[in-house]
Amino acid sequence: MLDLSQYLPILIFLGIALLLSAAFVFLPIGVSYLTGSRSPSAEKLSEYECGFPAFEDSRSQFDVRFYLVAILFIIFDLEAAFLFPWAVSLDLTGWPGWITMMIFLGELAIGLAYAWKKGALDWE
Template identity: 80%
Template sequence: MVDLEQYLPILIFLFIAVLLSAAFVFLPMGVSRLTGAHNPNAEKLSEYECGFPAFEEPRSQFDVKFYLVAISFLLFDLEAAFLFPWAVSLEFTQWTGWIGMMVFLGILAIGLAYEWKMGALDWQ
């Protein structure tokens, strides 16, 4: 038979995690209602991240600029992610690694200049 006492610390941990999670979710909502900070209006309830209403006709046209900026952000975020291991291993890769990274950064700089020239970064 399995000794269930060895699972007690896990159950205690799960209970504390659920309790803290619920506190972090519901406590700020309750405090805002008690202090009067809960004041929803049309501007607060409007969409702010995607730029268009979430529930509308699925075949309607929408502006693609948001997605172009988001893809550009991801591209340059990944560039930064490649810079960290390159900087750590530069003493091993020496000039070959340095030249390779400069070519990579040059290609990204040309892409950014093209994107800027085409007006993909202009928000209207």
């Protein structure tokens, strides 16, 4: 027969964690419901992020250059993420690893030069 008494401290810990997390979520909601006003004023409904009303519809489309810059940032951020483990393991990979990384960096440099020449990095 299995002795399940060893799991009792874990169950107690999980129960306390569940109660505390529920208290941290639902207690502030309940307190704000009991103490807060339920009729929002015009001042409460006003813009709070930038301080002035939006110029146009909030669902307007972004310029495609924004997305190009974002994609280029992700690409070069991933390049930096690949460089760190490569630099740490360079003694294990030797010359083949170094040559492979130089080819990878060359391809990225060609891509950056192409994007630069096409004007993807220009911001008006």
